[in-house]
Amino acid sequence: MSKANLLDRRQVVSALLADRNDVVAIGGLGASTNDICAAGDHARNFYLWGGMGGAAMIGLGLALAQPKLPVLVITGDGEMLMGMGSLATIGLQKPSNLSIVVLDNEAYGETGGQTSHTSAAADLVGVARSCGIRDSRAVTTMAEVEAFAKAVHDLSGGPRFANVKIDSANLERILPSRDGTYIVNRIRSDLGFQPI
Amino acid sequence: MHARADAADTAPTWPDDIFATLQRFDVRQVPYVPDAGHSKLIQRVLGSSTMRGIPLTTEEEGVALLAGAWAGGQRGVLLMQSSGVGNCINMLSLIPILRFPFLTLVTMRGEWGEFNPWQVPMGSTTQGVLELSGVKVLRASNAAEVLAVLEAAAAQAYNALTPTAVLLSQRLIGAKVFTK
Numbered sequence: 001m002s003k004a005n006l007l008d009r010r011q012v013v014s015a016l017l018a019d020r021n022d023v024v025a026i027g028g029l030g031a032s033t034n035d036i037c038a039a040g041d042h043a044r045n046f047y048l049w050g051g052m053g054g055a056a057m058i059g060l061g062l063a064l065a066q067p068k069l070p071v072l073v074i075t076g077d078g079e080m081l082m083g084m085g086s087l088a089t090i091g092l093q094k095p096s097n098l099s100i101v102v103l104d105n106e107a108y109g110e111t112g113g114q115t116s117h118t119s120a121a122a123d124l125v126g127v128a129r130s131c132g133i134r135d136s137r138a139v140t141t142m143a144e145v146e147a148f149a150k151a152v153h154d155l156s157g158g159p160r161f162a163n164v165k166i167d168s169a170n171l172e173r174i175l176p177s178r179d180g181t182y183i184v185n186r187i188r189s190d191l192g193f194q195p196i
Numbered sequence: 197m198h199a200r201a202d203a204a205d206t207a208p209t210w211p212d213d214i215f216a217t218l219q220r221f222d223v224r225q226v227p228y229v230p231d232a233g234h235s236k237l238i239q240r241v242l243g244s245s246t247m248r249g250i251p252l253t254t255e256e257e258g259v260a261l262l263a264g265a266w267a268g269g270q271r272g273v274l275l276m277q278s279s280g281v282g283n284c285i286n287m288l289s290l291i292p293i294l295r296f297p298f299l300t301l302v303t304m305r306g307e308w309g310e311f312n313p314w315q316v317p318m319g320s321t322t323q324g325v326l327e328l329s330g331v332k333v334l335r336a337s338n339a340a341e342v343l344a345v346l347e348a349a350a351a352q353a354y355n356a357l358t359p360t361a362v363l364l365s366q367r368l369i370g371a372k373v374f375t376k
Contacts (some may be wrong), residue, residue, distance in 0.1 A: 064250075
């Protein structure tokens with residue numbers, strides 16, 4: 001299945017989070033959540049196990065609530081396709097601290113590798129740009145990934161979007177907590193909010 | 197051209213009551229799908245210095261947005277029409293899982309003098325869909341009770357983390373009619 005010269009998803013996510021400092025990272029339903037956990041469990045990791053299509057909007061809500069924090073959504077092509085309208089909503093709000101990365105293997109890895117729309121027709125970079133996200137990049141090299149990882153910390157330059165072509169290898173699952181209340185309250189606690 | 201019949205008056209003040217309640221509860225993010233019944237409230241939100249009105253392309257976006265807002269320390273409210281409730285169903289699963297405060301204000305169609313049969317199926321099941329999804333439902337049917345219903349809904353949503361929908365009935369808003 002793997003095509004040549006495509007990036008390794010775990011290397012990509014590790015590079016995105018290597019110098020994360022205060023970044024809040026949101027994974028999409030599927031392998032991207034495992035990738036974020038594989039890069040290291042962290043109090044500011046927001047793991048999604050459901051709510052497919054919601055990752056970018058969770059990122060928008062968080063970014064608007066915390067404009068001085070870099071917010072990074074890392075999701076898959078299937079999840080992003082399901083919530084494609086949210087790119088229009090984000091393009092309208094223009095949160096300058098929000099960055100979105102799509103790990104695009106052109107397939108639904110969770111359900112057996114069925115091809116997704118990005119394999120033949122849909123150009124998510126074009127969609128994001130057309131929705132008003134001016135900094136929308138097609139990424140094919142680790143150097144570009146590292147440049148994007150630096151840009152995530154620039155709180156005035158967003159919103160930004162990167163579509164990273166990755167290989168479709170099925171990797172060992174690194175499973176984070178499935179307890180959503182724990183995950184969210186851990187983030188809130190790390191941001192200084194008390195329980196109700 | 198659209199017009200409204202049956203409304204108590206042409207310039208209702210109950211949207212002001214809603215706005216005041218939301219302000220008192222420190223609501224900051226107000227995602228919405230445009231809707232005639234919510235138009236005055238949306239105007240107030242867009243003119244507010246403390247609330248941010250966020251137009252959506254579909255209502256389910258608003259559920260996810262409010263989860264993110266809560267993680268970041270802000271409260272929000274989702275404004276939609278009864279037909280939009282159907283667009284939210286899977287995303288509503290985030291509410292019990294993440295246990296974030298959820299309040300939605302739903303303007304009703306498909307009841308009380310509805311002229312458009314296409315609005316009736318979703319309008320008839322709105323309350324059931326919400327309740328099956330774990331959302332408590334309160335209803336306001338006349339202008340005089342809006343303030344008390346909103347106060348109760350906001351209190352249980354934000355203070356008791358009890359997901360709550362307020363159905364603003366078509367009798368309150370006035371049935372939509374089309375005139376030439």
